[in-house]
Amino acid sequence: MRPSPDKTLTSRNMNAKVRKAEYAVRGELAIRSEHIKVELANGASFPFKRVVGCNIGNPQALNQKPITFFRQVASLVEYPDLLKDENAELTSKLYPSDAIARAKLLLKHIGSVGAYSHSQGIPAIRENVAKFIAERDGYPADPSKIFLTQGASAGVQLTLQMIVEHSQVGIMIPIPQYPLYTATLAVLDANPVPYYLDESKGWGLTTQELQRSFDEAAEKGIETRALVIINPGNPTGQCLTEENMREIIGFCRRNKVILLADEVYQTNIYQPEQRPFHSFKKVLKSMGPEYEGFEMISYHSISKGMIGECGRRGGYFECEGLCPSILEQIYKISSISLCPNVQGQIMIDLMVNPPKKSDPSFALYKQEYDAIYYTLIKRAKKLEDMFNTLEGYTCNSADGAMYLFPQIRLPMKAIEAAKEAGKEPDQFYCLAMLEATGVCMVAGSGFGQVEGTAHFRSTFLPQPELFDEFCAQIEAFHKEFMDKYRD
Numbered sequence: 001m002r003p004s005p006d007k008t009l010t011s012r013n014m015n016a017k018v019r020k021a022e023y024a025v026r027g028e029l030a031i032r033s034e035h036i037k038v039e040l041a042n043g044a045s046f047p048f049k050r051v052v053g054c055n056i057g058n059p060q061a062l063n064q065k066p067i068t069f070f071r072q073v074a075s076l077v078e079y080p081d082l083l084k085d086e087n088a089e090l091t092s093k094l095y096p097s098d099a100i101a102r103a104k105l106l107l108k109h110i111g112s113v114g115a116y117s118h119s120q121g122i123p124a125i126r127e128n129v130a131k132f133i134a135e136r137d138g139y140p141a142d143p144s145k146i147f148l149t150q151g152a153s154a155g156v157q158l159t160l161q162m163i164v165e166h167s168q169v170g171i172m173i174p175i176p177q178y179p180l181y182t183a184t185l186a187v188l189d190a191n192p193v194p195y196y197l198d199e200s201k202g203w204g205l206t207t208q209e210l211q212r213s214f215d216e217a218a219e220k221g222i223e224t225r226a227l228v229i230i231n232p233g234n235p236t237g238q239c240l241t242e243e244n245m246r247e248i249i250g251f252c253r254r255n256k257v258i259l260l261a262d263e264v265y266q267t268n269i270y271q272p273e274q275r276p277f278h279s280f281k282k283v284l285k286s287m288g289p290e291y292e293g294f295e296m297i298s299y300h301s302i303s304k305g306m307i308g309e310c311g312r313r314g315g316y317f318e319c320e321g322l323c324p325s326i327l328e329q330i331y332k333i334s335s336i337s338l339c340p341n342v343q344g345q346i347m348i349d350l351m352v353n354p355p356k357k358s359d360p361s362f363a364l365y366k367q368e369y370d371a372i373y374y375t376l377i378k379r380a381k382k383l384e385d386m387f388n389t390l391e392g393y394t395c396n397s398a399d400g401a402m403y404l405f406p407q408i409r410l411p412m413k414a415i416e417a418a419k420e421a422g423k424e425p426d427q428f429y430c431l432a433m434l435e436a437t438g439v440c441m442v443a444g445s446g447f448g449q450v451e452g453t454a455h456f457r458s459t460f461l462p463q464p465e466l467f468d469e470f471c472a473q474i475e476a477f478h479k480e481f482m483d484k485y486r487d
């Protein structure tokens with residue numbers, strides 16, 4: 001397409017695949033919420049005092065306190081002079097001995113946080129990740145098959161790039177799904193192959209639905225090569241049973257599909273007795289030698305859990321059953337970006353190797369970790385219960401992750417008004433909520449949903465001291481909205 005007279009690059013002649021990509025978590029609602037923040041700061045009046053960002057799982061943006069030990073180590077490696085003998089007396093007053101020891105050990109492996117590291121990630125940290133995986137699962141892990149990344153997002157994008165050979169390749173994704181996947185597939189010009197989670201069964205997943213989705217794609221000439229499983233689910237919060245996981249692995253093997261196991265919420269587990277987290281690595285290895293060579297990639301991140309160090313951009317993926325030549329290609333692609341940022345890698349090390357019971361910092365670490373964990377459980381339940389009292393709402397509980405995804409049944413008048421405004425009904429509802437309360441959600445249409453249904457996703461992260469106000473604002477808004485559009 002010819003560029004316009006004064007610009008070489010325009011939205012018309014840019015890469016059409018990039019133009020097609022959408023990421024609702026930071027889409028229209030998030031953009032409007034940012035504008036409102038500026039207007040509020042400039043003295044504009046709104047029927048609320050503050051914007052509450054429930055659109056993104058970003059705990060520290062909502063005043064969640066970072067884990068003290070992690071920040072102590074991070075600050076020491078950032079300014080190594082604090083570790084010099086001449087500063088020992090001052091530093092020992094400010095920092096516990098195990099934080100000082102950890103910082104020194106890390107610097108022994110790293111040299112400087114300002115230096116490029118190994119492109120696959122610092123070997124000593126990858127060894128700690130492998131130890132963590134082995135202890136978690138009871139099966140060995142190989143550091144040479146672990147890649148540290150700029151958040152799990154970068155790992156997902158890199159590995160999908162490896163798999164998508166041409167525009168007939170299909171990648172199976174859950175509906176509802178986290179839009180990192182559809183956005184990345186759009187840029188790669190690949191085919192999202194949707195399989196539906198069953199809301200009436202707690203967002204359950206059946207192999208019958210997987211096979212239906214796979215076969216339907218095949219009939220269209222799509223060559224499905226991978227299956228994305230998000231466990232615990234985002235936006236839906238469900239946690240898979242071991243039996244279901246074995247069935248899923250069986251489906252992948254029968255259909256020669258690589259399993260992409262997104263497990264970034266593996267410690268956000270709120271019913272550990274009834275629905276504990278099982279890694280796909282553990283379940284796979286428990287299925288015995290006939291599954292030798294099964295191809296799988298598992299992802300983890302420092303952005304979630306009780307850590308919430310989203311801005312540092314740290315994550316990893318573990319490769320299972322991939323050809324050595326593919327691992328070499330993954331390394332080559334990783335090396336083009338030189339290395340993941342070193343402070344993010346350090347946070348991965350701290351995530352997989354936190355203070356132990358015998359360490360001076362363990363008591364504080366456990367106290368902080370548990371405090372965050374139990375308040376997440378409490379807020380999840382409170383918000384779920386509130387949603388289920390609202391007219392037209394039904395909301396499944398969150399077994400895990402950081403979100404609730406209520407279905408909303410809106411009056412026909414509201415649906416017609418949404419159509420008039422050129423919006424999906426749930427987007428229209430969320431925009432109205434934002435303008436009335438300052439609470440920013442993400443419409444279900446941004447995650448995919450059964451045709452004719454409407455949902456939105458809310459985090460349960462607003463700080464405990466504001467949570468009652470937050471809930472009351474939504475209740476009041478919803479009543480007013482339903483009265484306004486009552487059929």
Ligand SMILES: Cc1ncc(COP(=O)(O)O)c(CN[C@@H]2CONC2=O)c1O
Pocket residue numbers: 025055056057058150151152153154178180230234262264300301302303310314315
């Ligand atoms: C399922 C899932 N996978 C990967 C990521 C990426 O994490 P990194 O920060 O490690 O790249 C996220 C982030 N969750 C987004 C961000 O906040 N809210 C969300 O839905 C996620 O929810």
